[in-house]
Amino acid sequence: MTAASFAQALDQITRVPGVRGAMLVAGDDGLVVAEHLMEGIRGPAVAALAASLATRLRRAMQAAGTGAGHFWQLLCERGGLLVVPGASGILVVAITAPDVNAGLVRLELLRAAEAVG
Amino acid sequence: MVDEVKALSAQLAQEPQSLVFLRLGELLRQRRQLDAAQRVALLGLERHPHLADAHDLYARILADRHDYERAFDEWDMTLRIAPEHTGAMKGLAFLYFKVGDLAQAESHLKAAKKVTPDDFTIEQALAMVRGGAEPAPPVPVAPPPAPDEAEAKPLAESRVFAGLEGAEEGLLLLDAAGLVLGGGLRSPTGDDVTEAVAAYLAGVSQEAARTAKLLGLGAWRGLSAEGRQGHVHLVPPTGDSLLLVLRDRSVPLGRLAIVAQRAAQAARHWLERQQ
Amino acid sequence: MTVRAVESWTLQPLTDYVHEAGARLVLLMTPAGQVLAQFGFTRAVDVMAAAALGAAIMATTTELARQLGQPPFAALNHQGQRHGIFLSGLTTGRGALVVLAVYDLDVSSLGLVQLFFEQLVTDLRAGSPREGVPKQVLAADFERELNESLSTLFGR
Numbered sequence: 260m261t262a263a264s265f266a267q268a269l270d271q272i273t274r275v276p277g278v279r280g281a282m283l284v285a286g287d288d289g290l291v292v293a294e295h296l297m298e299g300i301r302g303p304a305v306a307a308l309a310a311s312l313a314t315r316l317r318r319a320m321q322a323a324g325t326g327a328g329h330f331w332q333l334l335c336e337r338g339g340l341l342v343v344p345g346a347s348g349i350l351v352v353a354i355t356a357p358d359v360n361a362g363l364v365r366l367e368l369l370r371a372a373e374a375v376g
Numbered sequence: 377m378v379d380e381v382k383a384l385s386a387q388l389a390q391e392p393q394s395l396v397f398l399r400l401g402e403l404l405r406q407r408r409q410l411d412a413a414q415r416v417a418l419l420g421l422e423r424h425p426h427l428a429d430a431h432d433l434y435a436r437i438l439a440d441r442h443d444y445e446r447a448f449d450e451w452d453m454t455l456r457i458a459p460e461h462t463g464a465m466k467g468l469a470f471l472y473f474k475v476g477d478l479a480q481a482e483s484h485l486k487a488a489k490k491v492t493p494d495d496f497t498i499e500q501a502l503a504m505v506r507g508g509a510e511p512a513p514p515v516p517v518a519p520p521p522a523p524d525e526a527e528a529k530p531l532a533e534s535r536v537f538a539g540l541e542g543a544e545e546g547l548l549l550l551d552a553a554g555l556v557l558g559g560g561l562r563s564p565t566g567d568d569v570t571e572a573v574a575a576y577l578a579g580v581s582q583e584a585a586r587t588a589k590l591l592g593l594g595a596w597r598g599l600s601a602e603g604r605q606g607h608v609h610l611v612p613p614t615g616d617s618l619l620l621v622l623r624d625r626s627v628p629l630g631r632l633a634i635v636a637q638r639a640a641q642a643a644r645h646w647l648e649r650q651q
Numbered sequence: 652m653t654v655r656a657v658e659s660w661t662l663q664p665l666t667d668y669v670h671e672a673g674a675r676l677v678l679l680m681t682p683a684g685q686v687l688a689q690f691g692f693t694r695a696v697d698v699m700a701a702a703a704l705g706a707a708i709m710a711t712t713t714e715l716a717r718q719l720g721q722p723p724f725a726a727l728n729h730q731g732q733r734h735g736i737f738l739s740g741l742t743t744g745r746g747a748l749v750v751l752a753v754y755d756l757d758v759s760s761l762g763l764v765q766l767f768f769e770q771l772v773t774d775l776r777a778g779s780p781r782e783g784v785p786k787q788v789l790a791a792d793f794e795r796e797l798n799e800s801l802s803t804l805f806g807r
Contacts, residue, residue, distance in 0.1 A: 289762020301591070307762030308587040314760075315583050316601055318426050319576035323622055324563025325603030332601075332629075333584055336594025340587065354591070426757070448693060456673070456758050475693070483653065586671075 265293035268371040272351075275367055277359030279338070283375060284350040286310050292349060300354055309340055309352050330365055343368040347376045381407075388416075393423055395571055401433045405440060413437050427575050428458035435467055444471050457579070460553050462488040462495065473505055481505045536646045540639055546623055549643050552616040554578030558646065561622050564605040573620065580610065581618050598636065600629045607632055613640040614647060655804045656688035658745075664774035665690060668752075672767040673759035675734070678702055678751040679775075682709055682740070687748070689804050698804060705738055705751040713740075726768075728761055737764045741772045743779035 265283055272281035273295050280296030282305060289310035294302045317327050333340040341353045341364050351371045353364050384400040397420035404413035417434040424430050435450035448471050454464035465488035472481035482505050489498045536558030537543035545562035548570060556574050563569045580599070588596040600609040602625070609621045609632040621636045654669060654677075656662040661679055669677055669690045676691035678698065684706035692698045713723045726739035737752045750771065754764050 285762075287756075287760065289760035290765075303762065304590055304766055307760065307766040308583070308590060310760055310762055312580070312583045312587050315576065315580045316599070319573055319580050320601060320603050320608060322424075322572040322576055323561060323569050323603075323606065323608060324565055324567060325601075325606035325608060325622070325625075328601040328603050330602045331599065333587060333593075333596060334598040334600070335588040335596045338593045340591075340593075452675075452691075453755075456675075456755070480653075 262293065265375065266295065268351075268374045269293060269295040272353050272364065272367045272371055275353075275360065275363050277356040278353050278364060279356060280305075280354045281371075282306060282309075282352045282354075283371075284310055284352055286313060286344060286348045286350045296354070305340070305352060305354060309342055309350060312340075313342060313344065313350055330368070332361060332365075341365060341368060343372040345372040345375050349375055351375065391567070392419075393567065393572075395420075395424070395427075395429075397423075398429050398433055401437070405433075405437050408440075410437055410441055414441075424572065424575075426457055427572070428454045428461050428464070429575075431457065432461060432463045432467070435464070439467060439470065444474060447471060458554065458575075460491045462492050462498075465491070466498065466501065469501065469505070478505055537639055537642055540642060541635070542621070542623065546621060547639050548574065548577075548620045548622070549613070549646075550574055550577055550618045550620075552578065552581075552618070554618075557617065558643075561620070564624055573622075577610065577618055577620060581612060584610075585612075598633065600632060602629060609633055609636040611636045611640050613643040617643065617647060619643050654688055654690045657800045657803045658687045660778045660780060661688040661775065664771055664778060667774065668767055668771040671770070672752065672754065672764045674752045674754050674764065675758070676701070676751075676753040678705060678749075680706065680749050680751070682706060682747050682749055686800060686804060691753075692804075695804070701751060705749060708738055709740060709749050726765070728764075730756070730761070733757070735759075735761055735764070737761065737768070739768060741775065743775050744781045745779040748775070 269281040269283065272278055280294065280300045282294040282296065282302060283292040284290070284306040285292055289307040291302045291306045296302055312333065316331060320326065320328050328344070330343050338357050339355050341355060341361065343351045345351060351368045353368055355364060381400065381403055384396055384403065387396045388394065388400055397416050401413050401416040401420065404416060414437050417430065417437055420430045421434060431450045431454040435447045435454065438447035438450060447467065451464040451467040454461050465484045469481040469484035472484065482502065485498055485502045485505060492498065536549050537547045540547060544560050547559040548561050549557040549559050551557055554574050554577055556570060560568065561570045561573050584596045584599050588594060596612070598609060598611045601607065606622060606624050607627060607629055609629070611619050613619050619636065619640050621632055621639060623632055654662055654665045656665065665677060665679055665688050668674065674690070677689065678686055678701055679688040680686045680702050684702040686698055686702050689698055708727065712727060716723045723740065726737065729736045733756055735754050735756060737754065738749065740747060740749050750768065752764055
């Protein structure tokens with residue numbers, strides 16, 4: 260994968276109305292790999308917190324016997340986070356407004372996760 | 377007691393993923409079979425590396441072996457996973473006392489007393505620390521309930537969700553510390569995973585709340601996730617409780633959210649009645 | 652376990668950092684290795700060794716950067732199988748300081764440690780006293796001051 264193809268994968272996600280930004284995050288370290296964010300969104304904070312939440316959620320889901328999650332969504336009063344873990348341990352993350360079409364964002368995240376591996 | 381060890385060993389062999397190792401390890405420790413107890417604890421930790429009680433068990437065994445440095449690490453890890461684990465607090469107090477740091481010993485005992493004010497052993501230990509006498513080694517936490525109790529408990533507590541689908545195997549209500557208030561969970565393969573999942577959920581909700589706050593997203597309302605074998609939805613029915621809905625993967629996330637809303641309403645009513 | 656501080660203005664920022672970043676061990680020290688606060692250490696000898704090694708690493712990398720004609724490196728991270736070590740300098744009204752943090756990979760991550768380090772820097776800058784005139788350190792005073800600091804750091 261090149262930086263250009265990372266950017267292209269993220270660009271498709273941010274085209275969905277209500278998406279404020281998209282990122283690729285190193286799941287183990289919680290560091291930004293690539294980002295396409297609206298102004299005011301703190302990329303390093305999103306990366307660190309999304310990765311930490313992903314780790315804790317994965318442990319809970321494994322204990323529940325559902326297997327590791329392949330999509331998750333945090334719903335909040337003023338928006339949310341949608342995340343798809345890629346095969347290589349990279350998380351594809353979208354930061355959204357509350358009224359976003361979550362189904363469409365999910366599809367774009369899954370496509371991006373497949374593209375980045 | 378020998379029979380109990382045999383029975384628990386057989387149960388563990390049949391269900392290696394179960395939490396029965398906690399009882400078996402503690403029983404062996406009490407019988408001073410420390411090598412066997414340690415093997416059981418380490419096997420349990422391999423399967424449940426993030427279970428606070430497993431680290432606590434291993435720490436008690438290490439303390440019995442006078443391996444205080446590693447016991448310290450294990451109790452420290454226990455508190456990182458479960459910050460209100462009184463067994464670990466008492467254990468650390470004991471170790472601090474051993475090295476003569478009375479202030480730290482007292483501080484840990486006070487913290488433990490805040491969590492379980494009715495535990496008379498803490499008051500005894502505090503008196504000893506203040507008086508300078510040697511406190512008793514850490515008191516083991518109560519062993520997990522016997523199988524009969526364990527099976528009966530979720531049934532009685534499932535009344536929280538009376539009338540709702542999955543009340544006994546797909547709905548779980550916890551307090552803020554991750555302790556089960558009602559309901560029960562079974563994995564898609566039918567195993568009782570109530571306690572194992574509960575142990576992790578407090579950490580998930582704390583992280584969800586922190587993420588929402590630090591990213592300026594307001595309060596968190598729910599967390600839904602798709603797994604290969606099942607789906608989950610987590611909501612905070614009140615500020616200090618947590619509800620998990622677990623269904624197989626045929627139930628779409630959207631429907632799971634609706635089920636969660638209904639169950640959260642039932643939980644709120646039940647919690648109000650308890651006050 | 653609580654943060655122990657020789658200089659009380661460091662206490663709250665460091666307590667918040669330990670809690671938020673999930674750090675297992677933290678040392679706040681001067682570039683010369685004088686410890687201002689610690690969290691997680693149980694033995695004085697470990698604090699002394701970690702402070703000396705941390706200060707030496709900072710001095711080495713600062714010199715390397717100088718020889719390369721670069722500004723000093725912002726931070727260093729070493730990651731093992733179970734733990735990570737994060738070492739970074741910062742400036743406050745008290746002068747240049749160094750933070751050494753050890754974190755469990757099970758509990759925390761480099762991302763969290765870095766993220767909350769930014770907040771730690773802000774909090775330390777806000778709370779730090781203005782640097783006074785550096786006093787001359789005599790050999791006789793040094794050992795006494797070191798012993799006093801260690802006593803404070805371990806609550807003795």
